[in-house]
Amino acid sequence: MFTLKRIAVLSAIALGPLISLSVVGHAQSLGTSISESQLQSFDLIAPPDGSGYPEGSGTAVQGRDIFERRCAACHGMKGEGTSALTRLVGGDMQSEDLPIRTVGSFWPHASTLFDYVQRAMPADAPKSLSSSEVYQVIAYILNLNEIISNSQILNKETLMQVEMPNKDGFVDRSQAP
């Protein structure tokens, strides 16, 4: 009868140079402990509950310059987009025609804007904006959508208070069969 140890050794032989031949214990516990404080710069998740946001702040007035330099080439000077896929502003989920889905009309959480810009934008240089620049540029996008004023300061507390127009527009299907 094969023990787990024997199976692991046989696997190691079969894999050859991929791994070194190792003696494995009866229960696998090969992860190394790490603390949350060691993950502060690694963990970019910025969810709606406000946990995990960096320091920093910004207003739309401050964000306009960054937006025009770093974002407008794809998203247009006023967020009107260079295609339907890059449009950030306008649209109406209740329109008679097919709804135009943008940050303003469609996105249910302001947190997603921070999370996505911080991890993935600008597309040609992701993660190149400072935390304050992210707060500033998302303030500008929210202001273009007339969701916040151009002087409202966004930071890790105030961002959570921004209500998006389509906040009740989603149906959770995660437990559907």
Next chain:
Amino acid sequence: MSELKLEKVANNGLINRRHLFGLGLAGIGTLASTSLFGATAGLNLEIPGWSKQPGPGASGYGARSRFTDDMQRLAGNPDPFYPGGGASRSPLHQLQGSITPNSLHFERHHAGIPDIDPAQHNLVIHGLVRNPLVFSYEDLLRYPMVSKIYFLECSGNSSTLFGSTPADGSVQSIHGLVSGAEWTGILLSTLLDEAGIRSGASWINAVGADAASMGRSIPLNRAMDDVMLALFQNGEPLRPSQGYPMRLFVPGCEGNISVKWLTQIKLTSEPSQFRDETSKYTDTREDRKSLQFTYPMGTKSTITSPSGQMKLGRQGIYQITGIAWSGHGNIRRVEVSADGGRTWADSMIESHQSVKALARFRIPWEWTGGNAVLQSRATDSHGNVQPTRMSLIAEKGNIGTYHFHGIQSWAVNAAGDVTNVYA
């Protein structure tokens, strides 16, 4: 051909599937073989040149025949506004069986393919766990592994069929964002158990190491079921385009949640509401509410041959073949129609199919030069029946562009041209 007694089982030429076995149908074969058949008939066969000199010997890494170089994925043009983004589609019309070669497996990237050194890559499991852990690639290779055959489908596959006019497409351009492979890795539950799930944890949030740090939230109950940390595909280490050195693999579910280049799993009480589960990969209904976290891919099939943009070269017997799959279980039945869905015949399904894997189906069909509309309809082990396109749109609307799994139609005209139609 006329001397054979072939039992017709539905209108317009469909023949009982049992005739696939042992009858030696002279005319059966691939569409490509018909011209060859005609060209060589009546010639005296000679010993070919390659039979008269030795060829090259064994090599360290295999290559395909140069005569099959035209078998390629179909990739869109690079988008200057979306560096590294986009997809490539599997050549389903040229493939057989239910396993897609790794070089031809479909791709979807959100910020290109990272060039990851596995020695520098980490997988972190943290959040609502008793003991946050980091794993190296070397660590992970020492865990007990499982190998399973699964399909993977992008939820945007076949989305053109939501459109009001039928695209003049091939099975590759319409349905090519689905592939099948054997995936080997570690059950995620093994690693989550090692970290120790704390009470209150209901979701895992998975993040990749690509330039988009693409993330998705997945309910913990699903993550503890059949979800795998995949390290190998069809026996070899993952290709970079499929997430090397490691990816999440969520069987049966929309491909996007099988996060590639996996580097972070954070357990939380609520989903992170990532961009790719709010703005994208959600289905807006006619009432303008949008379905979110729609994971399983619907019960679906498509005929891969004959299929769009092919041409039937001569009348006679063809083998209709295709693939079927379901995110809910395995495929129990695939029916085929040659008259646009008025009459149906059962196809033969390969017997070695697995749960949440591609199933290959076949049925003989005699084309006598008339018009035909070929369709396939899958039924899965839970009794889910693939809907017609119109009933799917009646249920889902056509604002959304994800999760199309309706019946699709290939029309054959008198000239033998095969085109995508709405029927």
